[in-house]
Amino acid sequence: xxxxxxxxxxxxxxxxxxxxxxxxxxxxxxxxxxxxxxxxxxxxxxxxxxxxxxxxxxxxxxxxxxxxxxxxxxxxxxxxxxxxxxxxxxxxxxxxxxxxxxxxxxxxxxxxxxxxxxxxxxxxxxxxxxxxxxxxxxxxxxxxxxxxxxxxxxxxxxxxxxxxxxxxxxxxxxxxxxxxxxxxxxxxxxxxxxxxxxxxxxxxxxxxxxxxxxxxxxxxxxxxxxxxxxxxxxxxxxxxxxxxxxxxxxxxxxxxxxxxxxxxxxxxxxxxxxxxxxxxxxxxxxxxxxxxxxxxxxxxxxxxxxxxxxxxxxxxxxxxxxxxxxxxxxxxxxxxxxx
Numbered sequence: 001x002x003x004x005x006x007x008x009x010x011x012x013x014x015x016x017x018x019x020x021x022x023x024x025x026x027x028x029x030x031x032x033x034x035x036x037x038x039x040x041x042x043x044x045x046x047x048x049x050x051x052x053x054x055x056x057x058x059x060x061x062x063x064x065x066x067x068x069x070x071x072x073x074x075x076x077x078x079x080x081x082x083x084x085x086x087x088x089x090x091x092x093x094x095x096x097x098x099x100x101x102x103x104x105x106x107x108x109x110x111x112x113x114x115x116x117x118x119x120x121x122x123x124x125x126x127x128x129x130x131x132x133x134x135x136x137x138x139x140x141x142x143x144x145x146x147x148x149x150x151x152x153x154x155x156x157x158x159x160x161x162x163x164x165x166x167x168x169x170x171x172x173x174x175x176x177x178x179x180x181x182x183x184x185x186x187x188x189x190x191x192x193x194x195x196x197x198x199x200x201x202x203x204x205x206x207x208x209x210x211x212x213x214x215x216x217x218x219x220x221x222x223x224x225x226x227x228x229x230x231x232x233x234x235x236x237x238x239x240x241x242x243x244x245x246x247x248x249x250x251x252x253x254x255x256x257x258x259x260x261x262x263x264x265x266x267x268x269x270x271x272x273x274x275x276x277x278x279x280x281x282x283x284x285x286x287x288x289x290x291x292x293x294x295x296x297x298x299x300x301x302x303x304x305x306x307x308x309x310x311x312x313x314x315x316x317x318x319x320x321x322x323x324x325x326x327x328x329x330x331x332x333x334x335x336x337x338x339x
Contacts, residue, residue, distance in 0.1 A: 064115070235258070276291070291328060
């Protein structure tokens with residue numbers, strides 16, 4: 001039989017309420033006290049009855065993560081981080097897929113059918129601020145990515161303009177002057193691609209390089225096949241290109257495949273870079289230079305927003321936009337591998 005809250009409190013030298021606050025993760029506890037309580041919890045192998053605790057608080061203990069594509073390596077890795085953060089709070093995560101369909105995203109704005117969820121973390125591709133205003137569900141919702149939240153909801157993202165500018169500048173610093181951008185998606189209201197192309201253009205302008213619209217390539221999806229097809233289009237057009245910046249690692253892996261099959265040497269003839277820092281890119285040959293978003297930081301910030309909203313303050317704070325960091329992972333595909 002595992003320890004109870006009273007036994008943990010006695011071991012830590014604190015009140016039962018303090019132990020409960022640490023276990024729940026909802027109330028502020030001094031770091032030193034939290035550490036002492038956590039040590040007692042670990043030593044006594046305390047295992048909370050999460051279902052009972054949530055029900056006593058009028059909650060289900062379930063949160064939903066809504067993503068466009070479960071099969072996407074980026075969203076798969078992000079889901080893992082969300083699951084880790086949720087487990088630390090004794091939450092269970094329901095993962096829902098929308099395929100970027102506007103109707104499906106609108107439906108999930110009002111909860112998961114047949115499930116009472118305490119909150120949602122959502123990465124939408126097709127929602128507008130008008131859709132968000134029409135939302136009827138009262139459960140806390142945190143948006144991820146470059147969706148225009150219009151100040152309505154908590155929103156967690158990286159600075160895509162700065163990230164794309166950083167990567168394009170890296171290519172320019174490597175002597176590349178004809179850089180293609182692969183991944184524009186004008187059919188989506190999601191602003192991610194628009195912000196990445198903005199950063200790409202800013203870096204070109206800062207270096208005094210012309211912006212050639214013929215080197216900005218649209219895609220339907222961010223998949224390997226789309227990257228491979230985009231690379232074929234560039235090669236078939238005979239465009240003089242010495243670097244390709246792809247707006248996802250999947251696109252970059254597809255572009256790399258096509259380039260190598262056409263006899264190009266990467267990076268000697270052509271530098272290729274991606275975005276997302278998914279595991280496959282680290283093991284590609286050559287390994288893939290990429291923008292690495294802080295996926296763990298995104299998950300932590302999103303769930304902290306849910307914690308704050310579920311705390312039930314009588315004077316809720318205004319919606320927040322939280323910008324999480326990124327860095328470049330410089331690898332073999334751009335000719336400047338680190339380490």
